[in-house]
Amino acid sequence: MKELRPITVNVDELLAVNKYEVDEESAHIELASDNYSELPAEEWGKLVRVCPAALYREDAEGNRGFDYAGCLECGTCRIACEGTVVRKWVNPAPMMGVQYRCG
Template sequence: YNEEFLKLVRVCPAALYKIDEDGVKSFDYAGCLECGTCRIACEGTIVKKWVNPGPTMGIEYRCG
């Protein structure tokens, strides 16, 4: 499971997956670019389900 999370740390273009010096894992969904890279890298393991945000949600709404 740690190796799967390390994949996400390496491939996320927005660098939203992090592991701090104490080994604590985190994910900041607010900066998500909705590119789907995490789904491609870890579908079925860490990323169980991928659903694009509904209307008035997500990057299109935040960035106009």
């Protein structure tokens, strides 16, 4: 009988093959404040944990960062924190956003 081996997937490698057309004129995600430290810590923590593209970040010193450019357009941030941290989430304009190249 043939031995079954687990399949390992490197998510970073798979994401790297996607193509992104970033709309510099109109961000499809807007946060409730441009000063990320003003946003509720508990809500920000949710976003850090749930965003599959790791667009929401917080380092060991508590410095926060956000960049919509690598968005996978899943809408998880909108579901988790619309009305608290996420002020606006819309689909990117036609021909903008992510173009999946794998799967």
